[in-house]
Amino acid sequence: MYSPALLEEHASLLTDVQYIAVSDHPIESTTHRIIYRPGIDTLKNENLESRAERLLGRIQELGSVGATAEAGVRRLALTSEDRDGRNRVVSWMKQSGLEVRIDQIGNIFGIRAGKSDLAPVMTGSHIDTVYNGGILDGNLGVLAGLEIVDVLNDFEVETNRPFVVAVFTNEEGARFQPDMMGSLVYAGGYDLDTALQATSSSGENLGEELKRIGYAGKMKCGAIIPCAFLELHIEQGPVLEAQGITVGAVESLQGISWTEVTITGQANHAGTTPMSMRKDAGACAGKLVAFVHQLAIDIGDPQVATVGVIELKPNIINVVPGSARITIDLRNPDNSILTDAENNLEIFLQELGEKHDVIIATTRLVRFDPVQFDDRLVALVEKNAERLGLSYRRMTSGAGHDAQMMSRICPSAMIFTPSINGISHNPAEATDDADLIAGANVLLQTVFDLLDDQPG
Numbered sequence: 001m002y003s004p005a006l007l008e009e010h011a012s013l014l015t016d017v018q019y020i021a022v023s024d025h026p027i028e029s030t031t032h033r034i035i036y037r038p039g040i041d042t043l044k045n046e047n048l049e050s051r052a053e054r055l056l057g058r059i060q061e062l063g064s065v066g067a068t069a070e071a072g073v074r075r076l077a078l079t080s081e082d083r084d085g086r087n088r089v090v091s092w093m094k095q096s097g098l099e100v101r102i103d104q105i106g107n108i109f110g111i112r113a114g115k116s117d118l119a120p121v122m123t124g125s126h127i128d129t130v131y132n133g134g135i136l137d138g139n140l141g142v143l144a145g146l147e148i149v150d151v152l153n154d155f156e157v158e159t160n161r162p163f164v165v166a167v168f169t170n171e172e173g174a175r176f177q178p179d180m181m182g183s184l185v186y187a188g189g190y191d192l193d194t195a196l197q198a199t200s201s202s203g204e205n206l207g208e209e210l211k212r213i214g215y216a217g218k219m220k221c222g223a224i225i226p227c228a229f230l231e232l233h234i235e236q237g238p239v240l241e242a243q244g245i246t247v248g249a250v251e252s253l254q255g256i257s258w259t260e261v262t263i264t265g266q267a268n269h270a271g272t273t274p275m276s277m278r279k280d281a282g283a284c285a286g287k288l289v290a291f292v293h294q295l296a297i298d299i300g301d302p303q304v305a306t307v308g309v310i311e312l313k314p315n316i317i318n319v320v321p322g323s324a325r326i327t328i329d330l331r332n333p334d335n336s337i338l339t340d341a342e343n344n345l346e347i348f349l350q351e352l353g354e355k356h357d358v359i360i361a362t363t364r365l366v367r368f369d370p371v372q373f374d375d376r377l378v379a380l381v382e383k384n385a386e387r388l389g390l391s392y393r394r395m396t397s398g399a400g401h402d403a404q405m406m407s408r409i410c411p412s413a414m415i416f417t418p419s420i421n422g423i424s425h426n427p428a429e430a431t432d433d434a435d436l437i438a439g440a441n442v443l444l445q446t447v448f449d450l451l452d453d454q455p456g
Contacts (some may be wrong), residue, residue: 258329285312
């Protein structure tokens, strides 16, 4: 039975109501109950804004788990804070009547049964963060998926296909590498045993940490193959806001290349070692940083290149650095151009080592080819944005996402909402509430389309 408050809130939907009276005459009866079993088509007019308080409240509540003094969030993968965040989400899943399953890499799946045993529609993202991130990255996609479940439950809707909300392990890669590990293992792109043996920079073993926090599941990775995967996410860039556009229909995701470079020279006295006789790993690191920056400029947009880590040893003011460790992040949506950039980097490093008499070694940390998302799903996102009266554009994602990995096993696509000032991975990460709800609406309507989809 529906509460009066719920019926009043969604009165515009109650266009096909049957009254069953206690007496023989329904009009004269003072007591009646409303039977309402809407189908997917009826719910097309549902607008998540009417339930905005629930979604936005959960975003704030989850954001409080692992909160930092700088008003950010630190919920690194498989830490106690991550455990607490997972527990919060699982409790919401169970409150919404979902069957919760956990796989061997710790991915969480909340399953709402359908009328058939057809392949489910899946949405989701991650809830782990960087060292001092914001409250939206990843969390929006997970919680918007839960909101869809609650809308379906509010109206007791039975869908043709099952619906699954996923929370993937270690998307950020801030504590264990590679990033997007949970979805990559799930999609068969990375060996489970290798992933379980991953070690953090402080020496913790990933498999042991999964056990410690209680999320070493039994379900085999890849056990649930969806008919489609959709991920709602903040853009984490400035394009949508700069163009005044509300929705990004993400059609592709650029290739990513991460390389760790170690330079071994010779530590020596800063005052007594002539410049011409030094094997200065620090000076070489500086030249490498300048080269990487110029490489991206010379190639031109959309090539980007970043040196994210520089570590010098012994890291003392009056000692010539004897070693350096540098990480390099190269990205481009064109795989051939990305490969050329990698080759240019390799040539430069060889010349740098020879010129300065230092030993240079490289380790490939990550290499993901560019991804083209499913055009049917991208078009469906566009259709629903237009139907809801929202401005939209097709775009390429500059960041890696779980949808990138899921595209290996099923049709996939993404929906972006604008990021204020293009800021993410930062406590200042923010999106207007109206834009968050708009993105959630587009996800909701697109999922509805797919849940009633028939095979063929």
